[in-house]
Amino acid sequence: MGNMKRFIGFIKKEFYHIFRDKRSLFILFGMPIAQIMLFGFAITNEINNVDIAILDHSKDATTQEIIHKIASSKYFSIRQLIKNESEIEAVFKKGKVKAILIFEKDFSKNLTKESNATIQIITDATDPNTANTISNYTNSILQKYQQEINKNVKSPYQIVPETRMVYNPELKSVFMFVPGVMTIILMLVSAMMTSISITREKELGTMEILLVSPLKPFQVIIGKVVPYIFLSIINAVVIVLLSIFIFKMPVQGSLFLLGIESVLFIITSLSLGILISTASATQQTAMMISLMGLMLPTILLSGFIFPISSMPLPLQVISNTIPAKWFIIILKGIMLKGVGLLFIWKETLILVAMTLFFIVLSIKKYKIRLE
Amino acid sequence: MSISVQNISKSFKDKTALKNISFEVKEGELFGLIGPDGAGKTTIFRILTTLLIADKGTATVAGFNVVEDYKNIRNHVGYMPGKFSLYQDLTVEENLTFFATIFGTTIEKNYDLIKDIYIQIEPFKKRRAGKLSGGMKQKLALCCALIHKPKVLFLDEPTTGVDPVSRKEFWEMLKRLQQKGITMLVSTPYMDEAALCDRIALIQDGRILQIDTPQEIIKHYPKNIYDVKADNMFKLIEFLNEYEYKYSVYPFGEFVHYTDKREDFNPKELYHFLEEMGAVNISIQPTKTTIEDTFMELAK
Structure with a gap:
């Protein structure tokens, strides 16, 4: 009982931090909307007028x-x-x-x-x-x-190829971008924000006080993560709503499955964020690792912008280690093809395994002392 | 014994921070670690608060071993690190509530203990901690470290960067806390604060020079000290250093502390010497030994 109270007190404190810091509020809520709008309207390979x-x-x-x-x-x-x-x-x-x-x-x-x-x-x-x-x-x-x-002329030798584009018949690029943007935003918010918020405590010296308190390390970590799970879910909902209502993106499959898979990916990203925070001492380092080590490969190698099948073999192999790749496959499957878990269980399982791996590694690397 | 440290050594990479340190702090004692920056004070605090593990030696706090029973220690001590480490974006009240909550208590339950201190910052309880003055920040940090009624309180340079009035008030607060039975280990680079402790350990370069009450430490100083003053301090120090019988010369506030090699030193001789060298407005007065003089002597 006492433990629960401690935990709730800690989460309350985290929300204070988030809502009082304009920068993190912007990253949390401004950026997703700005990005989805940018990708939806401006960055497109369709031509118009x-x-x-x-x-x-x-x-x-x-x-x-x-x-x-x-x-x-x-x-x-x-x-x-x-x-x-x-x-x-x-x-x-x-x-x-x-x-x-x-x-x-x-x-x-x-x-x-x-x-x-x-x-x-x-x-x-x-x-x-x-x-x-x-x-x-x-x-x-x-x-x-x-x-x-x-039409009126009879010409016996004529081959007319009739191409039909399935799942995205109008070749709308926004349908390509929405799953990618959603993936990147969830990754960014979850991994970068958690790693920054944990390293901030290290940098400001408050981690020292938290360590010298009855709070257990896992309580500190879970307490850091829970607010971002909530906020990321809100983000995911906002993105899906924006893409449905503004870009007329169809969601062919089950919304429930979409929600569950999103939560899974959010947890994967959060565990990555925790792992990054165990490896970095300052907010700067955490941010650099998140941006260079996570965002860049996610954007370049996940199949979001460049198709994986046209990459050289080594990069194709590397792309398998990127959680975003699997989540994008899942998202496209549910949103565009309308498939059920039966068709994406393999990708789901890979994400689950990655998450467990990151969590175990973080626990092993987490320090109960300063050194 | 509330704190017991036995032959502790600690190195960071190639740098030795502590060399075979031992001391004991009795129940309810106000014990001071006195030494300059880099002497190893913070390392001692971190070992005792279970944040670091010593390379050699053992230590106990409130009867618990700092390595094996670290969880128990974390329940029973209060720690105020050297850097102000509270949440700057939380208000005074939110900070205090947070620390009360994570220690499984409430402000009301232990209000008694912090009342004297909290009352001074209560008018600003809705203000964010980052916007407080140095003295108020430090009072808040003390309240947060006390809120769970710790058996032992660790204060690492609590008065560094705080104005003289607040420093004095702070030490008065510590004295009152001591009457409530809390054992305290305080570190400070200010020698004048050392006199306010029950016992002190003078520490330099990771070694303890001496442990005793401030009075005893002063008493053992072998020489008589004189306050010397003249118009040009810089020149004065130069002249004194040239004097053939000088034993030690240290600038000390507006004076220079001077000791002589001879047992039968007569200040008049020094006066004439300085006059001949060209010093103006010379005054030489016997003065009381301070801890700083002792420290300088021991650290030689």
């Missing part, structure tokens, strides 16, 4: 129709019409126009008489991803048009 220019040498009905089709798509807006090739360089150098379409002379005539007409697509490849996407989008518009005009 890209400025293009047109150089039309033939100016006939067909080219007008194609230009009209391109202009009416939401991907492109025609910024200017140019008259000859010599202007191309100048237009690109201004930097606004990302692509120029050039219709050859007698486009319509060539198409009907020789059934072969050429459009040149010149893209500004200073940003290769965008250039690629622009060229793909333009191609697909042109192909569609081609199919339309060929």
Whole structure:
């Protein structure tokens, strides 16, 4: 009974710390919202309203129709019409126009008489991803048009690939980012904040007093961790709500399973945070280890930004040791594919094992004295 | 014995912090560890509060061995580390409540013990600890260390960085606590505070120079000390050091403490010597020995 009172007193103190420190409040609540908004709206590899220019040498009905089709798509807006090739360089150098379409002379005539007409697509490849996407989008518009005009013509030899994107049919990048951002935020809040809050006590000397008190070391650690479990759960809920209501992200699978898996990952991160705090003496070190040792690999190797399958083999092997990788697989499975535990039990088990490993290691490394 | 230290040695990497230290503190005694920074005082505190393990030797606090029974010690001692270590972002009241709670007690239960001290900081109980003055911080830290009615209280340089008035008040508080039966081990670099302890250990470079009551320690000083004063202190020290019969010369506040080699020293001779050297406004007066003089002599 007395133990419980001590414990509650300790947790109360932790909440005072969190709510009185503007910096940690910001990291806790400002950052998740800012990050999800950033990734959702700004950092995306979709294109929207890209400025293009047109150089039309033939100016006939067909080219007008194609230009009209391109202009009416939401991907492109025609910024200017140019008259000859010599202007191309100048237009690109201004930097606004990302692509120029050039219709050859007698486009319509060539198409009907020789059934072969050429459009040149010149893209500004200073940003290769965008250039690629622009060229793909333009191609697909042109192909569609081609199919339309060929509808009446019988042409026995024609292969029309019909691609269907499953789980994320519109290829919305936000669907890719939400699981990643959620993972990173939970990792950051849980691991970094706990490790900082434990090392702060060491740095300020209060750990000395806590050690010379009847509080047992595990009570101190659990007391440090419990508030962050609560706060991280709140964060996870906020992120899921934001992605459902603002980005229309579907949650195909069970919300309950999503919740349980999130709590599991929060505990994994917290145990990592404790482990970091046992290895560092100052808040600075704890923060550096959390950022460099956790955040960076999490962002780069978890499959969040770069697909794991296209990494060199050594990195693929290393990526297996990163808890975030498994959590992202779990999240994508539940949110996008709607799978149940049956399909993600392996990943779940890996996370559980990692958590136990971190906890055992922390207990072994935790010092009941100063040395 | 409330505290017993037997042949304790401790090294950090290649640096020796304590060399074969032994001392005992009786029940209800106010015992002082007197020595300059780096003498090893904090290491002694950390060993006794179970935060460090000695390389050699044994120690007990309140009858418990500091290594095997560390859990019991942690229940029964109060510790005020050298650095102010309370939660700066918690208010005075929250700090005190927190420490009462983790020791399984309440402010009300032991209010008696801290009343005299707490009453002085109570007007500021809603203020964050970080915003208190040095003297008030220290009173709060003392309250927090006392709130569970410890048998032994460890105070590591409690008055460092505190103004002279608060220092004096603080020692008066310690004296009153002593009457309530609490054993105290206090360390300080201020020699004037040593005189307020029941017994003191003079410590330097990890060695104990002497242990005794302040009165006895002073009594054993072999020489008569004179306060010497003149207009230019710097020159005065230079002149005194050139005097062929000088035994020791130490600056001491506004005076220089001087001792002579000869048994039959006559201050007049020194006066003439200084006059010849060109010192102005010279005064030479016999003075009482202080602990600092003894310390300087022993540390030679």
